[in-house]
Amino acid sequence: MEQAIEDIRNTLGNEEMVSTDPEDLHRHGYSEWSTVNPDRLPVAVVYPRSTNDVSVIVRTCNEYSVPVIAYSGGTSLEGNFSAPHGGISIDFAFMDQIIKFNKDDMDIVVQPSVGWQDLNAKLAEMESGLFFPVDPGPTAKIGGMIGTNCSGTNAVRYGTMKDWIINLTVVLADGRIIKTKRRPRKSSAGYNLNGLFIGSEGTLGLVTEATLKLAAIPDEFSVAVVTFPSVRDAAAAAASVMQAAIPVACLELMDELQMRVINLSGSTAPRQWRELPTLFFKFSGTASSVADNIDRVRAITAKNNGGDFEFAKDAAEQKLLWSARKESLWSMLALRKENEDVWSTDVAVPFSRLADIIEITKKDLESLGLFATILGHVGDGNFHASIMYNKKDAAEYAKVEKCVKDMVKRALEMEGTCTGEHGVGWGKKSSLLLEVGPETLGVMKNIKQSLDPKWIMNPSKIMDVPGLEDEEKKLTRQDVVGSPAGPANMSTKK
Amino acid sequence: MEQAIEDIRNTLGNEEMVSTDPEDLHRHGYSEWSTVNPDRLPVAVVYPRSTNDVSVIVRTCNEYSVPVIAYSGGTSLEGNFSAPHGGISIDFAFMDQIIKFNKDDMDIVVQPSVGWQDLNAKLAEMESGLFFPVDPGPTAKIGGMIGTNCSGTNAVRYGTMKDWIINLTVVLADGRIIKTKRRPRKSSAGYNLNGLFIGSEGTLGLVTEATLKLAAIPDEFSVAVVTFPSVRDAAAAAASVMQAAIPVACLELMDELQMRVINLSGSTAPRQWRELPTLFFKFSGTASSVADNIDRVRAITAKNNGGDFEFAKDAAEQKLLWSARKESLWSMLALRKENEDVWSTDVAVPFSRLADIIEITKKDLESLGLFATILGHVGDGNFHASIMYNKKDAAEYAKVEKCVKDMVKRALEMEGTCTGEHGVGWGKKSSLLLEVGPETLGVMKNIKQSLDPKWIMNPSKIMDVPGLEDEEKKLTRQDVVGSPAGPANMSTKK
Secondary structure (H helix, E strand, O other), rough: OOOHHHHHHHHOOOOHEOOOOOHHHHHHHOOOOOOOOOOOOOOEEOOOOHHHHHHHHHHHHOOOOOOEEOOOOOOOOOOOOOOOOOOEEOOOOOOOOOOEEHHOOOOOEEEOOOOOHHHHHHHOOOOOOOOOOOOOOOEEHHHHHHHHHOOOOOOHHOOOOOHHEEEEEOOOOOOOOEEEOOOOOOOOOOOOOHHHHHOOOOOOOOOEEEEEEEEEEEEEEEEEEEEOOOOHHHHHHHHHHHOOOOOOEEEEOOOOOHHHHHHHHHHHOOOOOOOEEEEEEEEEEHHHHHHHHHHHHHHHHHHHHOEEEEEEHHHHHHHHHHHHHHHHHHHHHHOOOOOOEEEEEEEEEHHHHHHHHHHHHHHHHHOOOOOOEEEEHHHHOOEEEEEEOOOOHHHHHHHHHHHHHHHHHHHHHHEEOOOOOOOOOOOHHHHHHHHHHHHHHHHHHHHHHHOOOOOEEEEOOOOOOOOHHEEEEEEEOOOOOOOOOOOHHHHHOO | OOOHHHHHHHHHHHHHHHEHHHHHHHHHOOOOOOOOEEOOOOOOOEEOOOOHHHHHHHHHHHHHOOEEEEEEEOOOOOOOOOOOOEEEEEEEOOOOOOEEEEEEEEEEEOOOOOHHHHHHHHHHHHHOOOOOOOOOOOOOOOHHHHHHHHOOOOOHHHHHHHHHEEEEEEEOOOEEEEOOEEEEEEEOOOOOOOHHHHHOOOOOOOOEEEEEEOOOOOOOEEEEEOOOOOOOHHHHHHHHHHHOOOHHHEEEEHHHHHHHHHHOOOOEEEEEEOOEEEEEEEEEEEEEHHHHHHHHHHHHHHHHHEEEEEEOOOOHHHHHHHHHHHHHHHHHOOOOOOOOEEEEEEEOOOOOHHHHHHHHHHHHHHHHOEEEEEEHHHHOOOOEEEEEEEEOOHHHHHHHHHHHHHHHHHHOOOOOOOOOOOOOOOOOHHHHHHHHHHHHHHHHHHHHHHOOOOOEEEEOOOOOOOOOOHEEEHHOOOOOOOOOOHHHHHHHOO
């Protein structure tokens, strides 16, 4: 690895591009947001300025069989950018430019470290009338968003990352640079390489440029909030709205505990909320269609025992009504006591099963004495559990871990998936195997092997490296606060 | 190949499943719709009844290195199901069942030979309120639609085939059976194998079952028709509609010649149409949103020199106004004289370039003395040219071929694609190479090699078989009427 770093330094001819600063290494190999962190860290962080720089770095790493891990926003939750085998983290921080805006074609060419919120701010500044609709965590960046095929509250209307990519420039494991497509909005020409690289978490190649589709900003918006006596009523109402083809822009569920957390944190003060399962709707379109959709949603939710129906009559009310949804995660984080952290996980099921899995999961959490809130992208059958735990308490950590595994198992029994939007990373590999089985995972491995025969691209993410399965079991979790003596190391001691 | 057929017959234990009837072989290896047909035919057609049957067939073929080609609707246009190396055609005719309808989840599990129109008829019969929105040629079936990642007039609103698949059951080259996913509507779990198999034209595996998403049928529909003095005005109007985020259900362009063809054929008699470039809109949604959208489209088209704006006030008028679009291909076919055929091809470009490419293509066709009509899925930047030619006239055939190649080159120069929805098949391999370049095609070949090391799955489609490039050049076109002495054999004589 030392020799690889030396070679990269020499070839790039810019000392500042390569860092071995311990703090830098820690930041690139460890995440306090992540449910898991392996013990090791990258041995260097490289800051390329161009696709060619990336190609040089990867070619050198391939020569020396050194792992290469992409880093952009650093907001992923399943150890997706961790470095279980060491290696080199490529931070795209300096590749954060808009390359070309094709307004008439409603697309834009960007580098991987453009943040989706910054992108939308720029599009607004230019009065383009366009926006990029995929909305994961606020500081996520395009590179990582492609890596995990992320989504967010807009997915029910606009789909996920894979629906918004026209082409990608990708550096392959041997340093070759390819472009997946030219710039048509629609194509049937050859294999859908966009679809393959999106969601592959940097295990097949590194995206250095992407052309994104943009959507036109609708004329009018509104927000509505409705409470329900039970999660089951709320889920049934959501399903009815979907089945009635009402084109809602967002459809989010927050359970009664999540609503209580908002009140407790005071994050939307002075507004207080009823502590009941609550659906949050966003509407967009023309003024009349928005008014229409509000009426229809009001009627449907009323039939499903919805109460306290409120909708926003102006922008200020929109902001107020949506604020509870917006502040949900921060409110939870604000309630953490010393040594406490929040384990955030997600699964998705066919939407007829959503109420079942949420009910069982809530009972399970309660019986384990864990405090957790549920937040659902309910139009997609996708929901998150945010579980508070004391990271110094090994027994509690184990409880949370088991609870999450059981939640995944239940989702799979209901024909769902172990992750609707966070990705597999380092944390959910065994869940993925359980989900698709060894034959299907074998196909993924065949593809991986064909494009990265030395397994240098983000190794041990999504799938184990063949032959290293046993070694991987020994790559224990680092203490969740970063100290090697912490309780999370219990897994080694077993 | 004989031994493989014998083995398959014995293993399946059902004589009727295997046919070597010459007419059957011809029907499965030759298509009068197709722009190209290689000389050879399959040596047998097998009619499996189950995924297991398919697995047995493919495993045997793999053992003997015999090509395997999937067949469902037989409507593809680029020789996608032809048999340039002989081999076995697997006709899914007896795998045409709906396996399971999950109404509450808005999805349905089907076998590959379910036709999309039949499926929609069944969904209507059941009063499900749901439909499958991908609408290619009327007799296309789900298996082939997955193969080419097809689309149709609804794509501007609903996307293409890849947007409507939840999971696939696939038989791999070695006979292994895998399922890509369980049944979540959204997932970030591992590589997007759906996206990879969709559009791979049976070169990576055979789809034996698919779970399709369904959409809720909107409440109200309408249709509007507007004429323009030029294709450029029509394209500009279409782009403005897209940029205004008006959620049209369809947005189709027909040029003045296509309108004349409708009149000439009498297919919509007594209705006659102005022979001008014309945009056809479909609207759907609530009554008020449809009315709203019609008003907005009327205003936008008026600004772009649109005239004769007509919209449907009831279902009968909808049918009448849409009839010209519906009858476009049949009207063209009806005008064929003896020995004449229609070469149907498609490309797509970023939509700001659509007017340019259509204008140049029309001039080119005119200067070559070819009669052709243009029909565009203009909201996707995708359009079709249907070119009339005498199939007994080698010089004319050559002219059409050159014209299509030039059209592809122009599309690529405008950052477009050689095919927006028909696929590459046997006919557009050199175009694909030109489009993506040897490195990107190399990645596709790596993936192909990893899943089908003997290259038995629909070989020589999308890409040449490595080592057989020269032999492929010799696999001449069969006469387009099926006689080996026909003029289309000219390519061998050069």
